[in-house]
Amino acid sequence: MKDEFIANITHELKTPLILIKGYSRLLYEGHLGPMTDDQKKGSGTILQDAERLHKLIDSLLYMQNIHSGNIQYHLNYIDIVTVLDYVIDGSLKNRYAPELIIEYSSPLPFICGNATYLEQVFSHVLENVFKFIPPDGSVTVEAFQEKEVQAIYFRISVLLCIR
Secondary structure, three states, rough: OOHHHHHHHHHHHHHHHHHHHHHHHHOOOOOOOOOOHHHHHHHHHHHHHHHHHHHHHHHHHHHHHHHHOOOOOOEEEEHHHHHHHHHHHHOOOOOOOOOOEEEOOOOOOEEEEOHHHHHHHHHHHHHHHHHHHOOOOEEEEEEEEEEEOOOEEEEEEEEEEOO
16 A cells, blocks of 8 residues: 555656646746746746756655565666766756866776666765855865776765855
C-alpha cells in the first residue's frame, strides 16, 4: 500500500508541476509579452524552484524504487567534466551566485557510471552550497585524477569571508 501511495502522490504532484514549469518558462522567455527586470527575476525564481521541486519528487520516487527493489542502474562510460558542466550551468541559471572557480585537471578519463544519478548527486551538493554561502564567499569546483590509486576526485571548496 505504501508503494502505491508514493507512486500516486508523486504522479499527482508532477501533474500540476509540469504546468507551473511550462508557463513559468513561457513567462521567463518572454513568449507571453515583455516583462520588467523584477518580473523576469520573479519568474526565473519560480522556474528554478519548480525545477528543484521536480528533483525532490524524482528523489522520492527513486527512494521508493530502491526500497521496493525495482531500481536498475544503466551504466555507461561518461565524461565527468560534461556532467559537472551541465550541473553547474543548471545550478547557476537565474540565480545569484558568489564567485565560482572551476578547476579540472586534464585529461580526465571516462568513468563507468550513471550520468542521471551523478547529476542528481552533484546538483544536490551545489544547491546546498549556494543556499548557505554568503554573497562575498567563493566556491571552487575541482575534478582531478589521482594516478596512484586510479581514482577521480570531485571536490567543492567554499571560502567564507569573515569580517
